Amino acid sequence: MRVVVTDAEYTSLDIEAGVLTVAGHELVRAQCRTPQDVIAAARGADALLVQYAPVPAEVLEALPQLRLVSRYGVGVDGVDLDAARVRGVWVCHVPDYGTTEVALHAVAMLLALLRNLTGHDREVRAGRWDYTLGGELRRPGDLTLGGVGLGRIGRMTVERAAPWFGACVGYDPHLPDDAWPPGVERTSLADLFARSDAVTLHLPLTEETRGLVGADLLARLPRGAVLVNTARGGLVDPDAVLAALESGRLGGVALDVLPEEPPPPDSPLLRHPRALVTPHVAWYSRQAEEELRRKAAQNVVDWARTGRPTHVVVEGR
CATH class of the missing domain: 3.40.50.720 (NAD(P)-binding Rossmann-like Domain)
Incomplete structure (x- = not known):
């Protein structure tokens, strides 16, 4: 599968690569700020790893191949959950990292x-x-x-x-x-x-x-x-x-x-x-960041292997 990281503050994606590429998936890095950025970067993507980039309905409509969105974090308010349900796109998160x-x-x-x-x-x-x-x-x-x-x-x-x-x-x-x-x-x-x-x-x-x-x-x-x-x-x-x-x-x-x-x-x-x-730092420790990144990527791997991500917010098909 093609997995696009829409945006991330991390200097390296070595942790994500250690989960995804080892499982045989392609990992592509982008740095998106707007819905248009996401659409341009994620053409042909099967799954997205999202930190702050918005994923409204227009993004989901423009990416018919997209099957899963995995968020770095607990909150998923940047993803249009209703539009994801309508299109059968899985939405998952990491509820327990920090x-x-x-x-x-x-x-x-x-x-x-x-x-x-x-x-x-x-x-x-x-x-x-x-x-x-x-x-x-x-x-x-x-x-x-x-x-x-x-x-x-x-x-x-x-x-x-x-x-x-x-x-x-x-x-x-x-x-x-x-x-x-x-x-x-x-x-x-x-x-x-x-x-x-x-x-x-x-x-x-x-x-x-x-x-x-x-x-x-x-x-x-x-x-x-x-x-x-x-x-x-x-x-x-x-x-x-x-x-x-x-x-x-x-x-x-x-x-x-x-x-x-x-x-x-x-x-x-x-x-x-x-x-x-303070600068949105409450979640942070070195160990919490590593766990967050690993689990966000593992959602994708588990879905590809079993048909279901680990931490589901919206059921896809």
Whole structure:
């Protein structure tokens, strides 16, 4: 088969080649940014490995030979899933490559906000050695933690962080009661925001969740609450977050993902003293990257050998 890597940040595709070419498949590298780029690069391709390149309906329609799209990562919001179903194209992903890393990053961001580490660091570097300059800090045991989305990563995050808090509440409409983590009170999304002094997001990006955290939910938070997002940038309205920071409703925000990556250099969030921003790095460790790349390629090999990829999002034919 002909397998096209539409785009990748990796300097070498040796890991993918070690999976695909050993199994007898042709591997072609491209660097696509637009649907038109994907169409031009993937003529005659049987399968795509996709990092950030968009795969809307027009791409699937223009590539009748295409049978499978395997995404480097968990989210598949860049692929038109409905169009893939109609055309019988398999869509698969890698759901379990960086669970520990993302949970660790989320907890690290949460604790950094609660202890205002960046603010204290900034004051010390400016020559001011005074613990009061970082503002009032609150004892976590008096606070409530809210976890939005309690899949692999969300569950690990709240299980690690909850012991520091006085209470923990959670929202996940898709998680059955028999899989609900102990010690986490199940509640509605609105109630979670109304009660939580710290909120961590762990949801996929769908039409239902896009822009979910906007002015309405942020207004429900207790004054001075903090928000962490290591999931998908599109979950959060950045303008609403900025307004909540300015009003004091949000005491701090930590974002590893943004709607636009990288953000514009003049983005107000990058200049705000109570915003902590990292470059979509929560998933990363050397081992996680190797696992991600290997499993994304293995989806293709398994499909070619057995008729079914390992981690299916959309059933093909």
